[in-house]
Amino acid sequence: MSDAGAEGLTIDAASLPRTMFGYRGLTWWATAGFMLIEGTTLAVLLVCYVYLRRSFTEWPPAPVPLPDLLVPSINLAVLLVTILPMAFARRAAHALDLRGVRLFLSIAVLLSVVAVVLRGFEFDALNVRWDQYAYGSVAWILVGMHATLLVVDLVESAVITTMMFRRDVEQKHYTDVEESALYQFFLSLTWVPVYAMVYLGPRVF
Numbered sequence: 001m002s003d004a005g006a007e008g009l010t011i012d013a014a015s016l017p018r019t020m021f022g023y024r025g026l027t028w029w030a031t032a033g034f035m036l037i038e039g040t041t042l043a044v045l046l047v048c049y050v051y052l053r054r055s056f057t058e059w060p061p062a063p064v065p066l067p068d069l070l071v072p073s074i075n076l077a078v079l080l081v082t083i084l085p086m087a088f089a090r091r092a093a094h095a096l097d098l099r100g101v102r103l104f105l106s107i108a109v110l111l112s113v114v115a116v117v118l119r120g121f122e123f124d125a126l127n128v129r130w131d132q133y134a135y136g137s138v139a140w141i142l143v144g145m146h147a148t149l150l151v152v153d154l155v156e157s158a159v160i161t162t163m164m165f166r167r168d169v170e171q172k173h174y175t176d177v178e179e180s181a182l183y184q185f186f187l188s189l190t191w192v193p194v195y196a197m198v199y200l201g202p203r204v205f
Helices: 026-053 070-094 098-125 133-164 172-204
Strands: 002-005 008-011
Touching (some): 026 133, 098 133, 133 172
């Protein structure tokens, strides 16, 4: 209902919902914007990787060995598996199911800790120093860029999980869970092309 008075048009927003899920929420757009920026950054780095590869007859340049696959492949699996508890946490958040949110967020955080620890070993799996050839620099920066996103996501998810274990959980906190899940989906899926380029690419082209 609107009321045109001497001071201008006023709107009564009391009947509007205070919590909105999905694209109707302002913070959803902030998360989407962040994903767009970070996704573009990773895409530019992948293009740089391909450009540098075309400048070398050997990739990686001799005598650098091929990157190891064991730890990176395990971490890829961990990141993809993390999508499941976050998807269940998102569904529980929509249902305002506090118990479900707590359970699935806790599982997702534990998996994220594993992913961050394994990422540290992935640098060693590259079998090259960051300052050894252009190959080493671009490989390290690709893995490192995504690593920073992993750490940020872990901190954010841990903070949201801690909030959900407080007694004064508000309805607006459930939207934080949904946006955290959305970012986790982005984080896990964007690692697939980076993993393929950095660890499988030298074996293919």
